[in-house]
Amino acid sequence: MAFQSGAEFGSNVKAAYAALMAATKAAGRLPSDLSFHRTLDETLDAQLARTSATALRLANALWTPVHTPPARNLASIDDVAMQQPQQADGWTAAPGFSRVVDGIDTLLERIDVGLDEVLRRPAHGQRQQTVASAPVKMADARGVRVVHHGKNVARPQLAFDDAVDNSAAPFAWRIREKPHALVPLEHVAAAGGAAPEGPMGAHLASLGVGYELPHPYAHEIANQPVARQLYEERAALEPLAWDATPFAFVDQPEALARMMEHLQGAGEVAVDLEHHSYRSYQGFTCLVQVSSRTHDFVVDALALRSHLHVLNAVTADPAVVKVLHGAESDVVWLQRDFGVYLVGLFDTYHASHVLNMAHHSLAHLLRTYCGFEADKKHQLADWRIRPLPQEMLDYARSDTHFLLYVYDCMRNELVARGRRLVGRDVGTPGGACFGQLSLGGEQTVVQAAQDGVDAVVRRSRQTALRRYAKEAYDADHGGGANGWAAVLR
Template identity: 35%
Template sequence: MANLDKSEEKSAQMLAATRNMNETAAELANNDVKFHRMTSNEFAARQDASAARLLNLVNILYSATGVSMESKFELPMELTDRWEEIHEANTELLEKADLQLDSLTGQKENLSVGKFELSRNTLKPELMHGDIPKPQLLFTETINNFDELPFKPRLTSKPNAIVSLADSLELVPGTFGRMMYVNPYTVEIEKAKYPKYVSKLCKPIEPMPLETSEPIWVEDEASIKSMLKELAQEVAIAVDLEHNDTRSYIGLVSLMQISTRSRDFLIDTLKLRGKLQILNKVFTDPKIVKVMHGAGSDVTWLQRDLGIYVVNLFDTFFGSTMLDFNKKSLAYLLEHYCDFDTNKKYQLADWRIRPLPEEMAYYARCDTHFLLYIFDRMRNDLLGRGTISVVNKFGVERETTGIAEVLQESRQLAQKSYEWPVYDEEYGKGIGGWLSISTKFKIFDGKQLDVLRALTRWRDQVSRAEDEGCQYIIPNRYIGMLARRQPRDRAGVIAIISKSTSSSVMSRVDEILEVIRRGLDDGIAIDAEMTTAGQEATATNEQESEKQLVSDEMTQMRRMNLASELFPESDSSKNFLVGQQPGSSCAVQSKVFGNLL
């Protein structure tokens, strides 16, 4: 207890010191700092010494995290350029501090669950980037990342159909003015009725203890059929996917997890690619609810890679929103409903690795093992809310129930349809676009933005050609650094990209230099074009002004002549000239003035 008291005392002292420092810094404006540096050598020297001391502290703290470091921080400006590195290290430090505090206060005496310790440290390098051949090289289909035709549903048959497959393949306007196919199960999803039990209170069924069974690995057609036979007997199944978006341009569904009340299945979607459409017998069966969490991407990934569609989805993310939970993640639901502490670091793992390491298989299994129990508990909580009022986007209020809203949101989500990614050069949105990089790295300067756009356009083309993720070719942080620094030689480019890029890009240093040069030249050309247009507009305005001036002078002369004729040797002519109306000749002047106008 004495240690805790001492810790609280230290924390109070640090808080007070930090508050005083922030208040003092706020009183000293940036311009004042520049002024004092210019007028006081002592001030400048002390500021430089403080900066050097802070940089040294940053380097010391960084090294304590265990996070790989590009290089030591040498200059204060690097703290801005390499902010993403600092953020990563800071997050790691805070997580370690959190664990130590929990351990000290006894809030979490044992940080392990089951047989694996759920360490919050970063993943082992070999789990993040597997040194394996690209699975897509073994696919029977040809990968074409330059295809400009709409993505066509992979379906070869349509189980549980209301509308035939042929009549379901309808083209409609899609994103960026391109055509797209609607979801071929749109009618079935709209007309499907959820089983009645979904809207009734239930006694939650506890999940089977993890230690009492092993997951079933599905990697051949025989095991698919065996699993399908079991799934067909269920009224609800839990589904999740693990995805790799690093070593493929559009990404790869690398693993599927399906859980029933008694079994957990891990399906090798890489080995079985092209053989899993048979699962549509279950996935489109309206009598079987498919429970997923945050299925916005999963729904379209299933369509894109496996030709699988979902009818009667229940997305627990919408339930979290309707119940006003502070957090909406699956990790939070596991903790809230199951008192299960998981670690989402494995989201960053390379799920293409085979054989799948035991710790990764354990994590994957946990994502669906508890989900049906959460489904039970969440439905009860939603039903306990009774009738609620909701307001739609048009401001119309209506009475409904929480469970009805979740089902409607899930139904709409299931109707999504996959489209090929399009590089949005104009607005920079979407996969590999420049907008998020510009915002994150505050790249708004004209030349920097020109280079950024040129680099992201080039990266997109290289990623498509090599079937690699844009972040694998060159991560966003390095794209941002290249755009800001605009190196003009090979050494400058290599200094930025050498730490975290693909080997193939290291052979493209000259290309990157050319892209930077072209980006600058294009920017200059655009500036020149705008300048020319501006000059032409200015010249036109000047000509118009000269014409107007001549016209005004002629009008004045006509007024003067008329005034002289109407009011000879009178001051009234002067009044008329400036628009004043002498009382004795008001009617005459108004008539003349009106005719002039």
Template identity: 40%
Template sequence: MVATSTRRRPQLRDFDPPPPLPTSKSLAPHHAPPPSVPLCRAVRGLPRFPASPPPQLSHPPAPVPNSPRAPLVPGQERHDGLEGSMRALTKDKAAAPGTKLKVPFHDPSIPRPQDVYKISVDNYKPFKHFCLEHSKDGTRPVHPLEKLPVEQLIDRNVSESESVKPADLEDTPFTLVEDLRGLKELSKKLKTVTEFAVGLEHNQYRSFQGLTCLMQISTRTEDFIVDTLKLHIHIGLYLQKHFIDPAKRKVMHGADRDIMWLQRDFHIYLCNLFDTGQASRVLQMESNGLEQLLQHFCGVAAKTEYNNADWRARPLPDEMIKYAREGTHYLLYIYDMMRQRLQRESNSENDLLLEVYKHSNEIRLQLYEKEVLTDKCYLHIYGYAVPSAPHKWRDGIARQEDESTGYILSDKTLLEIAKQIPSDAGHLKRMVNSKYPFVESHLDEIVHNIKNALEYSHLYEGISEELKKQRLEQSASRCGEAREEMAPLDADIDRSNPGLTDQSTEAFPSSANVNVASDSGSGIMSAKASGDPIQATELLLTKECTSFELLTIKCELLEKIAKETELKFEAKRLCEVEDEKIKFLEYKLNEAKKELERIKDVKLELEKVTRKTADLIQQNNKLRKQLQDHKGHSMRHPRRYRPN
């Protein structure tokens, strides 16, 4: 199993929402570049922060609306909200020296990139690797370079003199790629190199599948940061050929999740990958995180507080850009140092460099699969069985609204709802405590689902008692039949060996008990393995079972009932959709009628103009005729018209 890197940020979809952002008194504005500066530019390093604290805001930031998704104010642009949100990510003036800067992982004032940049997603259909060919049987997609031997990718020509530490960030050319022209220039530069370092910054909390927010690329002489939100549809078109080229080495750290993000968002597949995280494990270093590697090899102290920052924000503060650059700026140098050490510690029996490439190759051959909701997903949340109705509602809303399940409703709160079972919307609203806007807008629906589940769950007590009686009767009848069958044999044994009478009479009842006990133990496992909840319930009721086992079986029974309820709600939803379609068609029909009336009015006006034009033509013809008659008369009597 490939271990994940500590550089990668944890899944945030199951966290509770963050506390409110600090007030404007502790926030510093971000100094954006003047409008005259082009979007994509190469600069020499980054400006350093001034020694004096930044000026205070003259007015507090606009309040965040208490709604699932507030609409835009007429005349307001989306990017204004993005710029204003950056005030929450700049350095806190009140932070004490030596303490870590608290960077919120979620800024609710940032508009969703899916809406701002028109990023379309599909959270229902399975993911299709349309760029890949499929196997002969058509069951799975095949990686384009799946059969390429790993040995052909290893570069063993390395010497101590090649390891040259890169220049500081301030002395290295840097390009922020935000438009198509800059992306084309980056593609041209990658065409001329044989190796480059890659890193990604991701956001998981405000999207169901997640969104890649930034791509960092570093060569030996230059750094690039690509805004993958603005250039979402163009990334794969211009960069895919460089990533899949086996002649170009890609150096990454903890690439197991980056590989999936590249495939999901840009249909980019990698070849010739060297993962420094895998190399640190093979070398058995004290820590495998990128921050520790930067400190060990380069003496650079990266700010780990930006690991979970909200990378959707635009424009990015200088500190976040610096952190993103550090993720790839020194990576090629770390690759050189690790490769030298791997070769030094290798021998004829243990090729460490080959081992690293094999682990890296296993990572890059992974293929992305979309998360699918199964009938038993809710049974594995924190190892506790919970009702399926709230869980399935959460998953459906998250897919529909393209939000993470943690943003809709965290697992912790979902478990609390399952334990307390709110009886009305007010009780449920007090439980969520205004943390989950989508829950507050669907309180009645959630309570209705829970009540339906509870209503059907009362039937479980009677069914369980009846099943228990039937099972005990069947067990008793089987035991009686077994005793009757063994009675003639007992008589024969008694006649042949009178000394064994007492032993036999004691042995048969105990054997019968053993049979029942084994049927109640191993039979449960076989029934569960076969996927028959009714049979498993019958077997559980014949022995002293724990409340957790009964609760698990109860949830499995409720699951079937919940499916029927879900079908009813699905039918209701379809009816609502049809009603919306009908309303839309009626609206279109009214619009068509209005358009028809307008066409009729235009037609009447056109007829009036036509008649008026005809009258003008007739008058024109009369005037022409009169003019011709006048000319003919003057020619016949020229003296009458001769001037004096």
């Protein structure tokens, strides 16, 4: 088949979507008692028979060549159709429906690979080389090379110790022990109540709206004393030189234990995650980057997925400030994949808003405070790739290497602003105050306006209180996570 131009290809895609939209809408208008109407109207019965035959022919045209060797033809469209049995609620899939879904997935995979090869087509006369598990690169409109996704990467989910749960059942805690607890874990579970029993409980579970456990660290996040260092204005500590900073790629339990031993003596740690969601129902975390004042770590979250619950020894410690930027997603990914929670979060994204900065991205903060220009070409990288290329490893490491210095600068600006607004030093009694905090046993009145440190702490606590919940999927109407309705819009 001749290669189509971009405009021609785009118009054909739009035409295909329009046809799919029309077919979907037409199917949605079919009455549930169609069989009854067929018995009353011979003309309608004949038209539907012809339509079914056409659908069967098209299904076989798609289905048969997908498999190697080619699969046998479908005998009837009823073998693969969604059906609504009489005297039953909802729809059921015919026995062959899942095979068709798998076949369509195979077609999409072939299209994806084909597009990659077209976009990376070598010059005339050159040989094109394909390396398994190597990143596939595509050029954007400005000629910048952008890592998009890996080719021939084995699915890491298949090697997880815990089976991936894509069911409609409510999310269950992964946490089994609770370091730095004010309220024991079993008390939190008991306070959450019990799931409904009987038919109502079964019905709610089938809809994916059954019982969900509360946030296991909600009380600690809301009530633990704020780390004293947040209210201290002190010289910002510049990060060590890149090449002089000890770095470790952590992919073994022994290396993880050494990292935890180091972090438990830190006053602040910077944390970031690299996540994969391309053609994945819920997605999964691939890397966890952690930096202290003196060390950088990149943790292989695929290899150590079942071990990373130990991070709670640091992440749930209120005495250790956890510095993240834009942690809305990171918070729920840590819960979902590892059972890890953040007590004592300082989100520099919230700080940028409180300080009324012109821009709020991490790239802007790194440029403003560090003079570091973040390399954006790896934003769409496939973080499943192993071994990671050095440039991707450096990109991941850079997200946290400079972040504690950014935190120092922003904290100092917030403290100084609070002092200017109240017209007196922090710690002076009297006047309007945001709240009283217990700092090292000494009751200190912290005078700070709402756009000071307290505002960032409050907003960061709200972020840390986010709770992971599965997004319901509506197969009939295409709603929910990765719903087909979004594709047709």
